[in-house]
Each structure stands twice: as C-alpha cells, then as structure tokens.
Amino acid sequence: MIEIQLKERLYFIGDIHAQYNKLTDLLKVINFDTNDSNSMSAGGQLVFIGDLIDSVPKNDGDHLALLNKVKSLVENNHAFCLLGNHEFNAVGWATQKENGEWARPHSDNNRKQHNAFLEAVEEGSMEHKRWISWFKSLPLFIDFGTVKAIHACWDEDVIEQIKPYLNANNSLKEIHWVDAFDKTHELFNLCETLLKGPERKADKPFTDKTGKVRTQKRIEWWADSEYKEPIVPIVIGHYTLNCLPKVLSNKVVCVDYNAAKGDNPLVCCKFELMSTDRSFIISEIPFYSSHKLLVI
Ligand SMILES: [Mn+2]
Incomplete structure (x- = not known):
C-alpha cells in the first residue's frame, strides 16, 4: 500500500471517454462540490478508473474541459486517477523510438480510435x-488497503512482475515506455494484462468493433477458474457493460457502463473506507448514475 492522503469514502468513476457533461x-x-464544504467532497474522494480520453464519432465530448477538471481534482487531493489503456496508447502514439518509428504505429485504425x-x-x-x-x-x-x-485486471503475479518497472507511485518509469510497446519485451504482456485484460485464443478469428481481425478474445477473469478470488474488493472499468450496474463477483466491481456511447450514463460506486463492519457485503455497494432519472 502506498502513502496517500485518504478521506473516509471513495467514489470510483468509470471510463469517461471525454464525456465532460456526464461527469458534471x-x-x-x-x-460532490469542491467549493462547498458541506458537500460530500469534505469526507470523500473520487477515483477515476482510466480511459478519460478518445471519444467515438458523433459523441465528441470535450477533451480539454474534462482533462483540466480531472487534473485539478487530483492536484487538490480531491481525486486519484488511474492510467487506462487509452492514455497508455496515447503515450505510445506520441513516443518515438531511437530508429525514428513510433512506439505505437500510426496506422489508420490506431489513428481512428485516437483522432478526437x-x-x-x-x-x-x-x-x-x-x-x-x-x-x-x-x-x-x-x-487503498481495504x-x-x-483499469482492467488485478493479477497479483503480474503486479509483482511489473513492480521493477514502476516508480514509487506505480506509474511506469520514463525509461521503460518504449519497452511497453515492444512485443518482444516482457513488459508488453504485463501492461496488456493489467490495462486491457487477459485474453485467450478464440475458437476462430473474429472482427472487433473497430474492424480489426482478432485471434484472441477477452476472458471474464473475475469468473475464471485460473484466477483466485481476490482477498479485498477490486474495482475495475474497461469492460463496457450494458446492463444495470451490479457487482461482477463476490470481490469484483466494474464501473464502466459504456458512457462513451450516446445517452448511456456515467456510473460510479461508493466505498466507505472507515467501515469497521467486518461482514462488509459487496453486493450492497451503492451505485450512482449521471442520469438522475435512472434509479439504481
Ligand atoms: Mn479501457
């Protein structure tokens, strides 16, 4: 556990993909109003689960308003923000290797995802x-302790393996960003698992939503027999769920309900850190949605 200034409760906010209005x-x-000391901001903090950027066509959002808002919340101890696969890819797109090539290739498909x-x-x-x-x-x-x-998958073994590549705050060390996009380097798969989720060979090749043909498919690691049940609850995003918010398993909660698309709500869940109740029941975790009328 790292040294962080924690308040009493955390609100975990799912993948925003530039939808600034949904966040407000x-x-x-x-x-949660940081200018009002009677609001929940006094005893609470936000946790952005990653994927702040990259909106889909016809749902542009407002990248700069969102990024400025989140960065300011983080700098004033009102929030934490995790790296999502979209921010990870953004770094690769903007990083040149010694031979002049880009760490993440500037292909048409990669540009399309990142263009907004x-x-x-x-x-x-x-x-x-x-x-x-x-x-x-x-x-x-x-x-956070309890x-x-x-962003995608808490895998204890992978987290142990990646630690030598990380700074004290668990960000990737500057010298390793090129390695993270090098398929021959061990860091590539470590980052893939944590930020994009583990995959397994598909029965047959298929075309994903971006038009790319894939031979590997994502697995639901929280329900997979190769994964031990976590000891403390884990909050993730990334999986673009489309049902009403609910927990994924006894220990795993996802807050990504595809806010990127159309009128889908942005979702968060609340976690009380000071609860001394040892029989904490994860299935009773409260969810909130940016649509006031959607009662969860
Ligand atoms: Mn993601």
Whole structure:
C-alpha cells in the first residue's frame, strides 16, 4: 500500500471517454462540490478508473474541459486517477523510438480510435505534450488497503512482475515506455494484462468493433477458474457493460457502463473506507448514475 492522503469514502468513476457533461451531472448527483464544504467532497474522494480520453464519432465530448477538471481534482487531493489503456496508447502514439518509428504505429485504425483527442489537443502541440507527460505520471493501480483499483485486471503475479518497472507511485518509469510497446519485451504482456485484460485464443478469428481481425478474445477473469478470488474488493472499468450496474463477483466491481456511447450514463460506486463492519457485503455497494432519472 502506498502513502496517500485518504478521506473516509471513495467514489470510483468509470471510463469517461471525454464525456465532460456526464461527469458534471454525476458530481451533482453525488453532491460532490469542491467549493462547498458541506458537500460530500469534505469526507470523500473520487477515483477515476482510466480511459478519460478518445471519444467515438458523433459523441465528441470535450477533451480539454474534462482533462483540466480531472487534473485539478487530483492536484487538490480531491481525486486519484488511474492510467487506462487509452492514455497508455496515447503515450505510445506520441513516443518515438531511437530508429525514428513510433512506439505505437500510426496506422489508420490506431489513428481512428485516437483522432478526437489528437484534434482536441492539436497533435504535436505543447498542449499535446503536456497531457502526454501527465498521462505518464498516472499509476497503473492503487491499493487503498481495504479496496484496490486498476483499469482492467488485478493479477497479483503480474503486479509483482511489473513492480521493477514502476516508480514509487506505480506509474511506469520514463525509461521503460518504449519497452511497453515492444512485443518482444516482457513488459508488453504485463501492461496488456493489467490495462486491457487477459485474453485467450478464440475458437476462430473474429472482427472487433473497430474492424480489426482478432485471434484472441477477452476472458471474464473475475469468473475464471485460473484466477483466485481476490482477498479485498477490486474495482475495475474497461469492460463496457450494458446492463444495470451490479457487482461482477463476490470481490469484483466494474464501473464502466459504456458512457462513451450516446445517452448511456456515467456510473460510479461508493466505498466507505472507515467501515469497521467486518461482514462488509459487496453486493450492497451503492451505485450512482449521471442520469438522475435512472434509479439504481
Ligand atoms: Mn479501457
């Protein structure tokens, strides 16, 4: 567990993908106003689970408003922000190897996924470079003691293996960013598992939602027999669920309900850190949604 200044409760917020208005709506729903000491911000902190950026066409959002808001919340001890696979990929896109190639190839498909962000920050600008250096400072996971958070998969073995590559705050060390995109380097698969989730060979090749043909499919690690049940609850995002918010297993909660798309709500769950109740029941964890009318 790292040394962090914790308050009494945490609100874990799912993948936002530039939907700034959904975040402001959600903060109103949970009464989290940093200018009002009578609001929940006095005893609570937010945890952004990653994937702040990259919106889908027709749902542009507002990248700069969102990034400025989240960064300011983090700097003022109102929030923590994890690295998602989209911020990870953004760093690879903007990182050149010694031979001049980009760590993440500038293919048409990769550009398409990332274009809304590149347009918002103006690719190559100082603004772009500033956000990339902030993304590099974000932790891959946080252990809050009675609850842990990561973008896609908490795998104890992988976390042990990746530690030598990390700074004290669990962000990737500057010298290893190129290795993280090198398929021949062990760091590549470690990052893939933690940020994109473990995969297994598919029965037959299939085309994913971005049009890419894949031979590996994601597994539901929280229900997989190769994974031991975690000891403390884990909060994740990434899995673009489309049901009403509910826990995934006895110990795993997901807060990504595809806010990127259309009118889907942005979802968060609340976790009381000071609870001394040892019989804490994860299935009773409260969820909140940016749609006031959607009662969860
Ligand atoms: Mn993701």
